[in-house]
Amino acid sequence: MNLKHVVEAFAQIIPEEEKSAELEGDHYVVKLRGNGRSLPPDTENVTMSGLGDILEAGKDVVVLKSVDDGVERVPQPSLGALLAAYRSSEKVVERKSLRDLEVALHVRTVACTQSVEPSVIDGLALKWLALPVSDRWREAVSTALVGNWVAPLEEEGRLHVSALGALRADARAIHRHLVPVWRRRTRHGRVLSLDAVLGDGLSLYDLVAADVDLLSRVAGGIYEDERLNTVLRGLDPAEQQVVFAYAAADGTTWTEAAAAVGATDPNTFGERVRRKAKRLAAEQRRRCELVSRHP
Incomplete structure (x- = not known):
């Protein structure tokens, strides 16, 4: 799979209003509009499967050298998705899964370097991870994002779309730990704290104290x-x-x-x-x- 095929595959997961792709002389260039994303800090000097080394990482573009010695100029924001999605396989995977992965990687990159607006985390949870939205879920997703679900990318240079499942599972596990014991469900109902208020100044402890x-x-x-x-x-x-x-x-x-x-x-x-x-x-x-x- 040469660089042109990679770029064409990547172009499939970017919405039409955000991209334009055209041939300019011997170079196939993909341009993204209204994106403003930055290059992830750990993607410099990386050799990609089917591609050559990164020759130049400028403010707006990344210049790559393909295996046939052709030079390609690819917009900087696309590099994270290229690394995440296309190093794992030479197949074009389902569009939505790749887009979900690209969004999750982008939010993770931002979360590792600066604070993220709650609405961004909520959007990721609801739209891309199919998780509920609440203060507790927001904390769970934020914590899971900076976890080790991207370990395969860091260790092997590969990240399959199944990493989204790992991220989702991590968020759910963290959320379970965040739920107070007295609010967790059991087979027959909920576990309640003895401090649970029953009204008229009474609590559950007042009812069971004698048996305790x-x-x-x-x-x-x-x-x-x-x-x-x-x-x-x-x-x-x-x-x-x-x-x-x-x-x-x-x-x-x-x-x-x-x-x-x-x-x-x-x-x-x-x-x-x-x-x-x-x-x-x-x-x-x-x-x-x-x-x-x-x-």
Whole structure:
């Protein structure tokens, strides 16, 4: 693939109102209008696949030497896209994917050197990455942009359009970390903070405080709440130790609590204790309800 083919391929991803392409003597020149973008700082003295070395990098154009010793003048703003898109393959890939990649690379270049307007990040997220727009998403996309999704370009001189998928995945992962725990979704709903306001000066903690302290131990291993004693009597000593470890926050899951007390198969044993304790507690509640109905 010679330089003319590269330039022709690149011309396909630039909107008509931004380009003109014409033959001037022996040189095929592509001119971009109303662009104003600058040459990325890491693209000087790079040998491109199918092309020769960069001979000159001026303010408005980049002069390239092709493999057949022909000299080509290509507008400076196109170099980032040439490096990003056409070093990866000698095929002309889907127009939209290449345009998306070129825009993302341009915004990254600006973000690495100066502040970027929020509207630019929002536009990139919404139009080019198909991501939602919000303050939290803006922070996620901004952080992902300066990440290592362009590592193949820096290490191998190649960047496939699939890099956009890596950028999108990075943004989503960062966004998940930015979402507070009490706003994350679980299988059956959302996790809520105990500080969540319920109105009238009440919070969730006010409703569950009694149950939070239910497992507070007293002397002799006897507990103040008889309901708990009833449940514990249905467990053998090893199972009780798992309940104690879980209540004392020795593990954030039943598996971790079982491991903390030395169970040989923490996953199976912890799950068994969880199910058994849940069943005993449900039976205890049922009996209490019967007593309240028939005192």
